[in-house]
């Protein structure tokens with residue numbers, strides 16, 4: 001049954017800045033502003049209306065919130081001042097927490113399986129390592145195939161010094177501080193969750 | 197008192213450089229025989245004005261011909277405490293409007309001829325003008341009648357009474373208060389103010405008390421207006437209170453009879469009748485007032501409530517317009533539910549477009565923030581649930597699909613219809629009402645043109661929303677609140693004050709014998725030379741304001757205080773027996789004939805432009821101010837309204853030798869801009885009959901044209917004039933030119 005408010009109320013309460021969703025007036029400016037809009041399953045506007053319509057599955061299984069590039073176009077333009085980008089990321093996170101996000105969603109895999117480890121282990125992004133790990137995420141066969149497909153681009157980038165070929169990079173200066181910062185962030189987050 | 201004319205020609209603002217002032221002076225003194233003519237280098241300066249004032253004492257000048265700039269400027273400078281003044285617009289028309297006269301010899305000659313003709317017009321006008329005697333009557337009353345004791349009516353009555361006027365208030369119910377008194381809360385009037393975004397008490401009780409106890413308000417409850425005879429200042433209104441009649445002498449009237457709600461029985465397609473749990477917003481309001489928001493079917497708490505917007509509004513098959521308040525009413529009512537059931541409440545507004553004008557956008561935000569869900573879509577199906585409540589199928593335009601919801605109550609937000617009788621002014625059949633029908637009218641006016649106020653659209657009385665709110669087509673009668681157009685309580689209160697002020701303005705003006713609107717302050721009014729009347733009834737039919745009644749024999753009975761001084765009757769009368777002291781068929785005719793028309797071989801055409809004073813003349817004037825070239829062959833004579841144009845003027849123009857006549861006036865039709873409502877439309881109708889007269893004179897009807905102009909048409913206007921001059925000259929020689 002549509003428009004049952006229990007899911008909406010949950011989102012307002014638990015999802016990051018989710019309470020803003022009720023202020024959306026469905027003007028569609030965000031949908032028209034998003035550079036990736038046409039590729040989304042649901043535009044931000046639709047996501048928000050789905051939340052209010054109580055359509056939990058459709059929202060949390062949507063891959064839309066994984067498509068956001070954080071360009072902030074929508075935030076700048078929303079006449080109601082909704083922090084759309086943050087709401088969208090909040091919904092992605094809620095989807096993970098509720099175990100409803102598709103584990104095969106490429107953005108999600110990139111973020112969780114590749115990017116996070118890469119950046120936290122040294123404090124900087126190692127392009128070569130990152131690319132390799134991403135290519136071989138599904139095993140050797142598909143990895144080699146992807147590598148060959150992208151060969152020309154890779155060589156071009158190397159030539160123009162856009163790619164550091166060394167796969168393993170040293171830690172940044174002051175790595176300990178970086179680590180302490182992350183730990184603190186985890187701690188704060190955990191505290192927030194236990195309060196919620 | 198004998199008329200003593202003084203003519204003053206200004207030589208400033210480039211007039212002296214562009215025109216030969218000596219010749220102009222001679223035109224006035226020698227040709228027009230007005231001996232007192234003076235020039236001044238800057239007439240509007242204190243010295244210039246002083247010169248004129250000195251002549252008032254030393255020479256006894258009491259009639260003024262100011263040949264300088266446009267009559268639209270320096271109005272105060274050249275005010276000498278008398279309407280006996282005429283301004284000749286040399287500067288805008290003959291100087292600034294002729295920019296090439298400085299360099300081109302021919303153009304200079306044309307400009308000079310134009311200036312001289314304009315002066316001739318002015319001279320003839322002042323010679324023919326008389327000082328209007330204001331209309332007086334010892335029986336004039338300043339008492340204001342307010343019909344309707346609801347929110348608007350009480351506000352108007354209290355406002356007028358507080359301002360020191362006696363008020364008679366007539367309310368049909370046994371108690372004051374109207375609909376607002378039966379409401380639970382009001383939407384906030386100023387939701388943008390901090391702390392003011394919540395629902396408000398109606399305040400009806402206090403207002404009722406203030407009205408009941410006001411020493412200046414005479415209250416008739418359980419009463420109605422039986423008949424309204426007479427005219428503003430002199431209305432005799434019969435009030436029927438529970439069967440006994442009283443007659444009150446009334447100055448002006450505010451009608452504040454409010455609204456009715458659209459009949460929900462016509463809304464079966466939205467589920468009305470499908471279940472007792474489908475109700476109207478009004479019924480819901482009553483429930484909230486009693487503090488029990490429950491299902492009608494079984495009395496169980498109604499925590500899930502959906503509201504249907506535009507229920508029978510903006511719909512070709514029902515009300516075509518927006519009632520402007522239903523959106524906020526539903527938000528208000530959704531907040532009642534949230535207030536009563538807190539977290540358990542679930543409210544949903546099904547809408548087409550949310551309309552929350554002005555500050556009410558903040559109230560919309562508040563409703564959203566409180567958790568009201570808004571669904572854009574159409575109700576497709578409503579069915580009663582076996583366990584109470586209803587199941588609603590919605591075509592959701594946002595989710596692009598059909599959705600269903602279960603609610604305890606479905607509330608239809610129905611629109612407003614005006615609670616007032618109006619008649620279509622274009623249909624004469626509805627003028628002759630039966631006694632029974634008359635009895636149902638709000639005022640039962642004893643007017644030749646009908647007992648009701650003329651309507652604008654959809655049964656609302658005519659009222660120019662933007663320029664002239666409150667005005668009806670009946671002078672001295674103003675409509676306020678939702679009887680005028682749909683509105684909520686806050687707007688009604690402002691509206692009522694506005695109408696009360698108009699009513700006050702009316703009685704004050706009338707007590708001085710002055711016109712109310714739009715010729716505010718005008719003391720002239722038409723006089724009828726009765727002996728010549730053939731009882732043709734044109735004047736009584738055509739007066740846009742129903743000012744003229746008829747006696748049994750069809751003789752016109754004129755009511756000066758109903759009159760707006762447009763002159764439409766003067767234009768209508770084939771016998772030319774209607775005239776104003778300072779505006780008449782004879783006067784304008786003489787001006788038309790006073791133009792010096794050159795013989796055909798000179799190849800200098802002359803075009804008469806009769807320009808409506810309200811929009812067309814200012815547009816011409818602004819073109820001159822902008823130094824746009826105005827065709828030098830046109831001769832402009834301002835008229836009060838195109839309605840005042842008597843066809844004899846066309847004949848006059850043709851026999852004088854003008855090549856063509858152009859009538860410039862306001863837009864007419866459904867979205868008219870005519871300041872006198874019907875004037876320009878009537879001119880168009882009359883002109884359609886002019887072809888016959890012209891062909892009798894062996895003239896092409898293309899020599900006469902009416903063009904609709906509004907004040908924004910400044911840039912277009914010079915081109916229109918040029919085109920007309922070209923087309924008319926192409927018709928060949930006008931046979932009535934002088935030799």
Ligand code: SF4
Nearest residue numbers: 034068069071072074
């Ligand atoms: S921030 Fe995200 S949702 Fe907003 S416009 Fe950019 S990509 Fe689209």
Ligand code: SF4
Nearest residue numbers: 024025027028030078
């Ligand atoms: S721009 Fe803002 S208000 Fe408009 S649809 Fe998007 S989120 Fe809603």
Ligand code: SF4
Nearest residue numbers: 739759760762763765
């Ligand atoms: S037509 Fe105009 S001038 Fe004549 S009576 Fe009516 S309102 Fe007065």
